Amino acid sequence: MSEQTRREIGRAESTGRGEPGRTRLDSYVDRYAARTNGMTASEIRALFSVASRPEVVSLAGGMPNISGLPLDVVGQAIHDLVQTNGATAMQYGSGQGDPTLREQICDVMRLEGIEAHPDDVVVTVGSQQAVDLVTRIFCDPGDVVICEAPSYVGALGVFRAYECDVVHCEMDSEGLVPSALRDAIATVQAQGRRIKFLYTIPNYHNPAGVTLSAERRTEILEICREADVLVLEDNPYGLLGFDGDPIPALRADEADGVIYLGSFSKTFAPGFRVGWVLAPHAVREKLVLAQESATLCPPAFSQMAVSSYLTHHDWLGQIKQFREMYRERRDAMIGALDDLMPAAARWNVPAGGFYVWLTLPDGLDAKAMLPRAVTARVAYVPGTAFFADGFGAQSMRLSFCYPTAERIREGVRRLTGVIEEELELRETFGAPSRHLQRGYEAPNSDLT
């Protein structure tokens, strides 16, 4: 024993136990805003720590697979950028974003039928920050945001941070259900509450995998126009469809009532953190001010690197390669699900993007089952992550974007074993999980 340890133990013994000290291990605990109440450690997050190990087939994360990117081309572009324009690239930039990049963004959006002026584009730190900025300028605590059921977990986190009330709205295999949207708007307005916007991911939805049908696009826009509800169209996967040309965006048909969010994270690389907002002129003014207060400006270096990539590389060809790779992985996942899953499980076949939404046989709880899955070395995201109201326990999001086709099949094989064991356990104990809320028709009842 070290002399210090011996001395201190001796002193503790000789002076008795001393006065009790109280600690919460966080001396700031009484100072946090109320909105931090939900920011706690969770078993689910802890389990995802295991998913990072290579032994685990992770069907959980939504990381794009960028292994096909021409790193030599990107490296050369960045080298040239520093050599020729380094002083500008490493300086503060415009709060609205680099003008050249904003012009290129308009070219990208034109693929989805959007005619826009670069002045109406604000570059953001990924489209995640775009969700944050839009919510920041529109939402007071208690304002209602209508979201699909399920909805993107990152957006729900933003809405929670700004203390919005999320009202989920049913989807089916054709996307958001217009009658459900009409009912939701009427219900909320009858309560005298303000709806600030509809947040929607029309293409290859995260997490549901479904795509809003062409007929419904018109109807959804009409409903929102009549009810004076703004639409926040989040479209990170729009160019990653597996069949045919890109689907025209909602924003292509409606300039005033739609705020459009785009991203280079899935079509190029997420590490640059470059996304954008296209907004009506007055809104754009507010967004620039909000952006300046948030970050002063989006990173000039990242913007110029993305701009250089778009200028010097066949980025459309690259997206085509991405699409083929993701299609192959989607096929691997659907094939494995068809071959292996118990009959009572249901899932959809996405026409693009990264995700399959799987609904478990009755009585099973994806959240409660996750530890067993991690033990079996497979991971997924339980459906509850995609609801603000605690629903979704019977479903899960499966990502096919990152693992190889072989790993996807192995992951589905492991998951099938876990589900079969869980079915047996539920059969033994009869009662459904406490997390499955009964007496309520879950809004995600028919995504298949």
Added chain:
Amino acid sequence: MLVLAGGLSHERDVSIRSGRRVAEALRDAGFEVDERDVDAGLLPWLADHTPDCVVPLLHGETGEDGALREILELVGLPYVGAGPAASRVAFDKPVAKVVAQGAGLHTPPSVTLPHETFRELGAAMVMHLLVAALGLPLIVKPAKGGSALGCSVVRSADDLPSAMVDAFAYGDTALVEQCIEGVEVAVPVIDTGEGPRALPVVEVKPDGGVYDYTARYTAGSTEFVVPAKIDDDLAAECARVAETIHAALGLRDLSRSDLMIDAEGRVWFLEVNVAPGLTETSTVPLSVQAAGLDLGTLVGDLVRAAVARRTP
């Protein structure tokens, strides 16, 4: 020395936090420290590097069930903590309870059952028997594992099936135990070569009343009182219980016993950990600090004891 943290157990995240904190504390105390995960690269690394001592901070299976310690024995490296056999017994909560009873300690009445038993005999009847025998409230937990993962307090028989399923999500065997209500305390025991010695008792007061995973690892959500605000006699009894189980199980270097003090002042042994959490929100570092000790210096002393144990 080498700090091992991570692994593939459900407690990987907690282990990484413990490892990071201990490695920093050891560096602050002047030691040269490597940190590694336990994976296929470990044994090749150990073949190329020979640390003076290994500090295994893996929580859950492999780390606490004796498996990793068996490997360290095979490799022939000194390591901090209990040996494989003692770890195996301590990690198995029902078995550790039997040892505690044998050592004259109070431990809550309990029943340990694998899920096959429920399937073979009919879950409803078995659960009826459990409630009839043990009463309510109950605490249901996986027979092995830590960080309160898969643990539920059951106050109504209607909630028992769901609690059983939650426990079985973490393992094939569940411990159903009478829930003793009272003051919850944790008592570390250290042995730097001069015999096991309890450190100050830490009282745990979670905001929600249950010291679950969230309460354990969210700073601010649990109040800790150290030394616990209890009579000196009761504190001494807690220390005795922790030292007794440490010795009865043949543990070494460091352990942490989780105990309950009921309204009559009886101290109940719940479980003991051979690789207790050493994160920023764990109880052992609080107790170490309350004893006037420095965590890095103390772990350094445990390392010296481990090395001395190996020295012929």
